[in-house]
Amino acid sequence: MTFETRRLILAGGAALALALAAPIASAPAEAQGKTFRWANDGDVNSMDPYSRNETFLLAFLQNIYEPLARRDKNLKLEPALAVKWGQTSPTTWFFDLRQGVKFHDGTPLTADDVVFSLNRANGKGSNMLGYFATVKAIRKVSDFRVEVDTNVPDPLLASKWAQIFIMSKAWAEKNKAETVGDLTKNEENFATRNAMGTGPFKLKSREPDVKTVLEANKDWWDKKVEHNLTEVVFSRIANAATRVAALRSGEIDMVYTVPPQDTDTLAKDPNTKILQGPETRVVYLGFDVFRDELLYSSVKGKNPFKDKRVREAIYRSIDVDAIKRTVMRGQSFPTALMVAPGINGYTKELDKRPALLKPEQAKKMLADAGYPQGFEVTLDCPTDRYVNDEKICQAIVGMLARIGVKINLRAQTRLKYFAQILLPKADMSFYMLGWSPAATYDVHDVFINLIQTSNAETKKGQFNPGRYSNPKFDELADKIQVETDTAKRNAMIAEATKIYTGDFGYIPLHQQAVIWAARKNVDLVQTADNSFQIRWVRIK
Amino acid sequence: MIAFLIRRLFQAAIVMLTVALISFVLFNYVGDPINAMVGQDTSLQDREKLRQDLGLNDPIPIRFARFVANAAQGQFGLSYRTAEPVGRMILERLPATLELSLVAGLFALCVGVPMGVYSGLHPKSWVSRILQAVSLIGISLPTFLIGILLILIFAVGLGVLPSFGRGETVKLGGWTTGYLTVAGLKALILPSITLGLFQLTLIMRIVRSEMLEVMRTDYVKFARARGLTSRAINFGHALKNTLVPVITITGLQLGQLIAFAIITETVFAWPGVGQLFVTSVYSADMPVMSAYLALIGFLFVTINLLVDLLYIAIDPRLRTAQAATRAA
Numbered sequence: 001m002t003f004e005t006r007r008l009i010l011a012g013g014a015a016l017a018l019a020l021a022a023p024i025a026s027a028p029a030e031a032q033g034k035t036f037r038w039a040n041d042g043d044v045n046s047m048d049p050y051s052r053n054e055t056f057l058l059a060f061l062q063n064i065y066e067p068l069a070r071r072d073k074n075l076k077l078e079p080a081l082a083v084k085w086g087q088t089s090p091t092t093w094f095f096d097l098r099q100g101v102k103f104h105d106g107t108p109l110t111a112d113d114v115v116f117s118l119n120r121a122n123g124k125g126s127n128m129l130g131y132f133a134t135v136k137a138i139r140k141v142s143d144f145r146v147e148v149d150t151n152v153p154d155p156l157l158a159s160k161w162a163q164i165f166i167m168s169k170a171w172a173e174k175n176k177a178e179t180v181g182d183l184t185k186n187e188e189n190f191a192t193r194n195a196m197g198t199g200p201f202k203l204k205s206r207e208p209d210v211k212t213v214l215e216a217n218k219d220w221w222d223k224k225v226e227h228n229l230t231e232v233v234f235s236r237i238a239n240a241a242t243r244v245a246a247l248r249s250g251e252i253d254m255v256y257t258v259p260p261q262d263t264d265t266l267a268k269d270p271n272t273k274i275l276q277g278p279e280t281r282v283v284y285l286g287f288d289v290f291r292d293e294l295l296y297s298s299v300k301g302k303n304p305f306k307d308k309r310v311r312e313a314i315y316r317s318i319d320v321d322a323i324k325r326t327v328m329r330g331q332s333f334p335t336a337l338m339v340a341p342g343i344n345g346y347t348k349e350l351d352k353r354p355a356l357l358k359p360e361q362a363k364k365m366l367a368d369a370g371y372p373q374g375f376e377v378t379l380d381c382p383t384d385r386y387v388n389d390e391k392i393c394q395a396i397v398g399m400l401a402r403i404g405v406k407i408n409l410r411a412q413t414r415l416k417y418f419a420q421i422l423l424p425k426a427d428m429s430f431y432m433l434g435w436s437p438a439a440t441y442d443v444h445d446v447f448i449n450l451i452q453t454s455n456a457e458t459k460k461g462q463f464n465p466g467r468y469s470n471p472k473f474d475e476l477a478d479k480i481q482v483e484t485d486t487a488k489r490n491a492m493i494a495e496a497t498k499i500y501t502g503d504f505g506y507i508p509l510h511q512q513a514v515i516w517a518a519r520k521n522v523d524l525v526q527t528a529d530n531s532f533q534i535r536w537v538r539i540k
Numbered sequence: 541m542i543a544f545l546i547r548r549l550f551q552a553a554i555v556m557l558t559v560a561l562i563s564f565v566l567f568n569y570v571g572d573p574i575n576a577m578v579g580q581d582t583s584l585q586d587r588e589k590l591r592q593d594l595g596l597n598d599p600i601p602i603r604f605a606r607f608v609a610n611a612a613q614g615q616f617g618l619s620y621r622t623a624e625p626v627g628r629m630i631l632e633r634l635p636a637t638l639e640l641s642l643v644a645g646l647f648a649l650c651v652g653v654p655m656g657v658y659s660g661l662h663p664k665s666w667v668s669r670i671l672q673a674v675s676l677i678g679i680s681l682p683t684f685l686i687g688i689l690l691i692l693i694f695a696v697g698l699g700v701l702p703s704f705g706r707g708e709t710v711k712l713g714g715w716t717t718g719y720l721t722v723a724g725l726k727a728l729i730l731p732s733i734t735l736g737l738f739q740l741t742l743i744m745r746i747v748r749s750e751m752l753e754v755m756r757t758d759y760v761k762f763a764r765a766r767g768l769t770s771r772a773i774n775f776g777h778a779l780k781n782t783l784v785p786v787i788t789i790t791g792l793q794l795g796q797l798i799a800f801a802i803i804t805e806t807v808f809a810w811p812g813v814g815q816l817f818v819t820s821v822y823s824a825d826m827p828v829m830s831a832y833l834a835l836i837g838f839l840f841v842t843i844n845l846l847v848d849l850l851y852i853a854i855d856p857r858l859r860t861a862q863a864a865t866r867a868a
Contacts, residue, residue: 053579181623210811237809249695415571
């Protein structure tokens with residue numbers, strides 16, 4: 001009797017046992033060459049380089065497509081598809097193209113492809129229009145020279161266009177992908193799933209949200225190939241714990257988004273390592289200094305944030321080093337500026353936070369401003385945008401409670417958060433934001449978007465929902481925009497920086513850390529813009 | 541019969557519309573999709589223009605009417621996240637979910653029934669007690685925890701099974717299958733166990749209690765008195781009579797498996813529709829969310845309709861009841 005039932009149990013688990021006993025699937029590609037496998041929490045949303053202005057998408061597509069001038073390991077520009085560029089007059093740029101460059105289908109790169117790509121990126125459906133705000137005309141001069149006229153002098157054009165990739169004109173026209181996919185139509189664009197560039201890797205296969213396979217481009221123009229890969233497999237693993245487990249088991253070689261709580265485990269594991277450094281993004285707090293009465297405060301009839309003493313008392317009561325120690329587990333880089341090292345215009349001498357105040361000193365400052373009892377105000381915070389964003393805000397609530405400023409925390413997911421706090425609604429009194437000048441890698445990007453007086457017509461101060469405004473700063477920022485003399489420009493940047501820090505207009509907190517993890521046998525280069533370039537990966 | 545069918549189809553249409561309306565209204569609380577679509581330095585004017593172009597500024601009734609009109613023609617538009625056709629995105633991911641649910645269901649049956657039979661026949665043996673304890677774990681541990689534990693043991697610790705993905709798949713027309721490759725089958729093991737464990741426990745407990753019941757009945761005693769082998773009694777007579785509720789439950793649970801697959805798919809990076817839905821919620825990808833819920837609604841309405849029709853076919857009492865009401 002028992003024999004029967006036991007047999008049944010055995011039979012039930014037979015398939016399982018058989019499958020377990022089967023030999024471990026060996027990686028067949030390893031015999032012929034090196035395959036690099038890596039993963040991220042989200043997929044590359046499209047293969048079209050102008051469909052999204054996202055760090056991850058642009059970094060990924062830079063393996064397939066290339067810009068005119070690209071960034072090196074220190075984020076400086078170096079020749080890529082253009083060998084030489086510059087300005088023939090304050091409003092004219094030229095780009096001399098590299099000869100002998102071939103697209104992945106073997107067709108040669110010419111000025112036609114460049115003009116086509118730039119116009120496509122500046123056309124309907126593109127998300128890169130911001131990179132073309134100053135552009136008046138783009139024209140082909142010869143097969144290997146392109147010129148660009150701008151409306152106003154634009155010293156940063158070549159730098160901005162390191163994010164604009166060049167696509168094959170013939171390929172796009174053949175596949176009816178002359179413009180970027182239009183979301184309001186019900187038809188797919190060929191370039192969302194396919195790619196034709198000149199980069200170090202070719203797109204081999206693409207399964208959205210599953211895996212994207214690249215293979216090395218043997219005919220790449222750049223003969224100084226630094227990678228030793230034949231194939232690259234990118235997988236999407238949304239769950240943090242699974243991603244870390246896959247790295248530890250050796251199924252993948254590198255993880256791009258590492259959950260902060262797992263960095264210790266991975267650093268201790270003998271097979272894996274952690275790479276970290278400061279990111280170019282600065283996380284900061286801003287005040288509503290515009291309204292005559294705050295929307296969310298116990299103070300009626302006036303706006304306490306209009307008083308510099310109040311801003312200073314709050315600024316100097318937030319202990320960013322304590323936030324680094326406790327909330328960020330050491331993975332942040334406290335700052336006094338709105339820009340990070342590595343960005344053009346970062347002034348190291350000015351990156352010093354004023355000393356912390358004792359609670360009594362801060363309370364006295366508030367009393368002098370007319371708030372001896374302190375006051376109550378709401379702080380808006382995202383819950384899923386920056387590393388530990390909500391926890392940072394909670395820590396700040398505690399720090400400000402000591403000086404009598406009672407903070408009500410309103411934390412929301414990013415999709416609701418930004419709709420609430422950003423202009424035109426700016427439905428907040430005190431907010432958190434993070435910004436990386438990813439378009440230009442220049443401080444002016446921060447000035448014009450975050451600090452200049454908000455004005456819908458001139459498109460300045462568009463991300464300055466607290467509407468901080470200083471005419472002297474505005475004047476300097478306008479001059480910095482068109483100044484081509486580096487020494488003069490840097491002097492003005494330093495002056496402008498002193499204005500906003502002296503005003504305590506914002507509370508810069510820190511740069512969060514870029515954290516990647518990899519197997520020990522993988523060499524890779526981490527840049528401060530969090531842009532992962534596979535062309536620098538070597539597997540030992 | 542035809543009147544009944546028409547009535548049911550009419551009801552189904554109303555249910556579908558209600559599901560669509562509720563989900564549509566709910567999506568407006570997920571957040572603003574525009575912020576998930578554009579880069580940080582897209583100007584406010586461009587954001588507003590995009591919102592206008594996509595019709596997100598129109599009142600909800602108008603947007604809903606537009607959605608229903610398009611959906612009725614099978615048009616679900618393009619995803620806000622990837623700019624791909626929503627219908628194809630769902631169809632591409634459906635095989636992964638269905639294959640996983642099927643294997644998980646078979647696993648629950650093939651392991652759950654023998655376990656239940658054994659512990660029903662030998663309720664006092666120590667093996668049964670262990671099985672009971674194990675089944676408690678299956679009920680009480682949350683799915684994601686079981687998944688992570690299995691990954692830590694079999695992928696990180698022993699290194700015998702993959703921790704994520706479907707392994708290698710083979711394309712058969714529009715269907716991708718993981719059943720035909722070794723890597724694909726191995727990739728199925730951990731997710732199927734994770735997904736099927738709860739159902740396994742359920743089935744084992746039902747079979748066990750039914751077995752205990754049946755073994756006490758007179759016909760089993762008579763069969764034993766006639767000198768039949770225990771094999772014939774246990775499997776030929778007893779088990780057969782316990783299977784009716786098991787089959788009912790399994791059928792009902794198939795829908796549950798597809799729904800529960802959301803968590804399992806996320807843990808194992810299983811590229812199915814559940815994971816697609818979760819991703820879409822994070823980026824407020826309304827076209828995909830609407831289409832997914834419409835699909836699920838359609839699935840359940842269809843299953844219910846079929847079940848109702850089956851009842852009438854099987855149970856003569858229902859037919860006469862209907863005739864009676866018609867006469868009255």
